[in-house]
Amino acid sequence: MRLPSASVPDGTYVELVRSLFRTLPPTILITLIFSALALLITRETPDPLLDLLGIFGTVAAAARITLLLLLRRRAADDTLGIAEARRMERQFALSYLGFAAIIGSFGARAFMVAAPDARIAVTALLVGYAAGVATGISYRPWIGVSAMLMGVVPTIAVTLATPGIDYRAAGCVLLILLAGGIHSIIGRYHYATAGITMRRAFAALARKDGLTGLPNRLALGERFDEISSRKGIRGDIAVHCLDLDRFKPVNDRYGHPTGDLLLQAVAERLGRLLRNHDFAARVGGDEFVVLQPGIGDVSEANLFARRTARLIAEPYVIGDLTIIIGTSIGFALASQHGMDLEKLIAAADAALLRAKDLGGGATVAAAPVRRAG
Template identity: 45%
Template sequence: MRDGVYVELVRSLYKTLVPTTIMSLGFVLAFSEMAWTTGNVGLGVCALMGCLSSTARIAVLVRGRAQAAAADLQAQGARSLERQFAVSYYQFAALLGLSAAYVFTLEPAPFHMLTVCLLVGYGAGVAAGVGLRPWIAIPSMITAIVPGIIAAALRSDPIYWVTAGMMTALLAGGSQSVLARSAVANLEVARRLTFEALARRDVLTTLPNRLALREWFDSHIAVADRQTTLAVHCLDLNNFKPVNDQFGHPIGDSLLRAVAARLTNALRPGDIAARLGGDEFAVIQSNSRSTGEAAGLAHRLRKEIARPYSIEGHTISISTSVGYALCPYASADMDELLRLADQALYIAKNTGSGVECNDSLMPAGRLAA
């Protein structure tokens, strides 16, 4: 859950393209105007450096936003994205701070008002857009605003001292707001992810449910190797009701949890097991190179489930029937595959064969074992 919250907070950084662009344009236009009006080379250099710095941080946002939005983004990838964002953010803040301090050493005074507007606008934008990551937001605000505060305070004019005091108060208030907002956001994101996880998990076994199975299927189909085969296995437990009748429902529930654990342990990385309801389970086997792999998994699942269970002092043995359906990835449809696998399961249970296959979706040339 902690990694999930972290990933969501990093995603928020890459949704700041519009305010970043606005601030960048404001900086470049303001310093270009000041340089043009005064003919000051230093201000022209600030404008040029601002253009380069802004281009760099906008490029970071554009380049990273697709990865940040990816459904399979993990904490390691999020850390890399956050570091790239932070570096680009800090360098712009440093440039803004030094440029603002430089302006306060010059005349005319109206440019000082424009600079204060830039600093206040930057602080507000950071608090609103990057506030969920305080370790980036607060140092950036300090780096950008403090040099201007010092430069204003050093001028021998009380109005500048008041301005410095007001900017200091705004910086302190903005930092406090960032910390408070970050704490609330962490709780809200954690709560949302918890609800989403619960909505996608079977309460009893903690296996993915049908909704999670559908999402997994859709996401994996999009990136699958089109030359491999997809297998969907449907299983249910034989004579599960007598277990409940003889030992009670709590023992039956423990048995279902034990079965779920064995199903999970029997899978390869990249495959998934889900509980469809009652004593019915489904397994999706991805990227199989031959139909023999699917048959092998079906028999392995039967063997694993058939091993005796020790539950609260009771030794319980139970068997399962497996029906599976095969198809090339190009024609994969989860509902159709589940329907065909369920038909094969019905045959396996009623004939006593234990395992049956439905390969009606497979081209003749793809049926080699």
């Protein structure tokens, strides 16, 4: 049995943590079953320790439900990051393993002091609990395996230490089921991790320009939707459309391989200009789009465009060649043209054409839309 790897890609890890917070229905079910069974057994078995374990277990189960209700919406958010996912996993593990320790102690104590009928019910509870762990928490095996061990091993120890073939047989059956559950958890974890990692890799490829490594038009649209709906970013959004000047003569004179290297160099320079929330994409040929959120007014967008034009116009050394090109830039503001990305790109493209008409190497802002009334 191959143990889980200690490291997975960050995006895969976040997806695995998200799975923990989709366990509300089985959590509610095991809470109801445990509470009802604990009530029945403690009423028939006068034992202060068993009473306390029943109360603590019900409280711990309620705390698990509360945690899931509080965090499941955040867990499903696409903006969930690695640091926050780790913190949420620790919170989940604390509540989950706390309940596992209590249900394990309750089961062991019930086998020691309760009537035979109650022991049968406890055995069914533990088998059902372990099965739920194996299916619901298998994507985080360190939590799942720990919970199964804490929940079942105390009762196994009691049954194996109790005289009588029936008890020892029950202990052996629980031990076999425990081993099978652990094997199932680890197998499901490896299968899920490989599948999620592959799916994310294909999704990333579908959103990346193969030549420059920049995001493509699909990723651009998704990023714009994310930025426009995010509450933490204030201010306006500028959409810059860039078209390289004198790029076609480079391709015609030196060939497409040189042109491709030039595009890669341009993409690298664009990446150096971006702030934390800025976003650049290659949308075709020698055309690029940059999203600049969180700006105060048009002057900030104009300053960014001019800086971009100056940096791209600096000479490129490719092999033995020194190549000089330029860029024309048109930009549009969301506050003047609305929050529709295609309309913003169309307005920025129109401004770009005016920049080309000025001879290239220029930056032009799109004219504001006149609103009726």
